[in-house]
Amino acid sequence: MSGPPLFGTPRRLRRGATLTLVFGTLLATGAAAGGLTAPDARASRNTTGTRIAAAPVVDGRQSDGKALAPATTGAPSPAASHAADSHSGSRTEPDGANGDHVDTGRIAEEIQDGKVGPQAAARLVSRSGDRWSSFYTAREYAGLQQALDGKYVGVGLSVRRVDGGRIQIARVQPGSPAALAGLRDGDLLGTIGPVKVTGLAVTEVVADLRGDNVPGSAVRLGVQRAQRSWAVTVRRATLDTESVTVTASADGPTVIAVDAFTEGVGDQVRDAVRDARHGVLLDLRGNSGGLVTEAVAVASVFLDGGLVATYDVHGEQRALYAADGGDTTVPLVILVDGGTMSAAEMLTGALQDRGRALVMGSRTFGKGSVQMPSALPDGSVAELTVGHYRLPDGRGVDGRGIDPDVAVPAGQDPLAESHEVFAGLGPPT
Template structure:
């Protein structure tokens, strides 16, 4: 069973706060909207069937899934809202924060596609399984959240003064979203400190790739920063590599820090630009290996490559960095990645509601399951609190020698360049 790449969500959250959402799943329209409205029980059976057919865990979290169907369909529901509550209750049995139901309003709020235009404050959030805390995966560059200084791992404790304790992820998203130009205050816990962030919601056009050339004695270094795996990421990455190759760079630093993920096919296309041969990722559903992606001998460059990662590098970022690391194509510098190795399919239901279902997990080429584990860099470079604040306040220093993690990455590239030069001049 092959899985269609364009229908899969690999963001660290399948719901991304403030309208930052990457979806693309095919529509599932088996019954009419009117029929669902007249028979609210049908939405329960529809969701049950989707879980039964596609959910990654064939034991359904050690639940008798047939008995669950019998139980919920034996009840009477006076309205669609009552059925929606029942669906949410049913899905809670799976204990999977990424598999969730969205009523029509929530689903409409989520349906910003991956064209690169986002609405909101520009963060992706997740809900910790053990604590139920609402946690920032990463802010997206050039968004209100990024400009204000929100960081990966910040815990959102209040939204406009309302406590998030016991709050569902979708409810947090609804509170954070709102009209462009309106304000929202996020109160976060960062270590032992409580910080208020007053943000103005905006509509933002995102270009996921930025690049530049940094001079070095051994030759120019190409620096590429990839902020998310949207539908235009691969084309922008190709343009960047082609341009940098034309400038005769001697090596590359690829920056995936605070990149929360995106589309599976985007990460695969970009991996093929760097890897000439070898595996990229295996997608595993409950029947076993459903799909294996490999390089196709179309790499755009074979020059030395070092990749920057951190705790905000999630999902599709981990696919790319894991593939590059496992194939020996690149060394990783920074800190341990986020650890999100699950794939969601987002399905539309005929009444305008929707459901996101965890249908698979992915493994790196060497078979690593990174979910909740993350990927360890080859060279760990921690940033102090002062260094983080310095880079946050002076973003033009990111990707320069004033950026400690980049400085280490560039030195590693130059070490490889020097070693290659010495090998080339050795007498044969």
């Protein structure tokens, strides 16, 4: 049984129609204007092993991944401190003035009935009291769809908001226009065109970097590095997202790092597993979610059918199943941390409950709610919570997260620790 997209990419959104379901979090997007920051645990992927994780957002790719708030708190909080100009979204927070809580189901009905316009919908979502409901402009949502398809138009910058509201480059994609222009990780962005970016929400910065999604269009960036300031003009290009990184080893496990579940990730993981000779280390640290179909496809790589998760939409129960024929013998260890959330938690919990994987690291984020997008006439989209999902053993994830089988204390390298675990698992049978 195929599942609906997680953090979905509706191809056709029509008022009054049944819209694509999403479990989603902002997939590597700059979803919030929060000031959360976290040190990079690795050069290519920004995560932390603490209860707060941050991940950069690329002007065309990324992940809200990932500056996240503690899973143990119920208060609304920014979903990301980094964003990519190809995955942008305006995640909202409750109205601080009155703390009103609005029924998201009613909002969806009013949007589908044509009773609520874009501005009113944005206000209702912001006052809903739901930390996961979001409002996207047409341009933001188009960028999100494109990024989930594995492509984006941008200059190749991942950006995040740091102290004082400044915008810092978290990562420069190799071979991108930004890389060719000499920009580096850690540089500060002062302006995008005539716009001063300090104090702006990450999503606004991402949208300005992406522009109108026209390859070849020029954008002038004001950059600061230490005491030097200068301006450079770069031209946007169509770039590939980099959701999967495979590191093979002659005498150790194959490390498959998945940053987000974009189009084609399931096939990439399956191809990598075919060549794995000494086990698979599936690294989901900092993975904020993505397409649920791709998360189920990854589960199908390691399972021979069976239940992955159940979920409800306004009380109606549904289920997701793995495909038959997966590799059930290759030793599998999953690495997780506080930035592992949504579809990544669903995948982790399914493989843990089914006895297929040993989970290492620290407790995951705890994002177990289900969202569904409702489209407005101008192309903007309100993404509203409609239910929650449960793992095969019936446990919920929302607000709880998933505890690892093997906890890795802060400061210790889980990659190094995993070698001892693999030695105990033994060779494939």
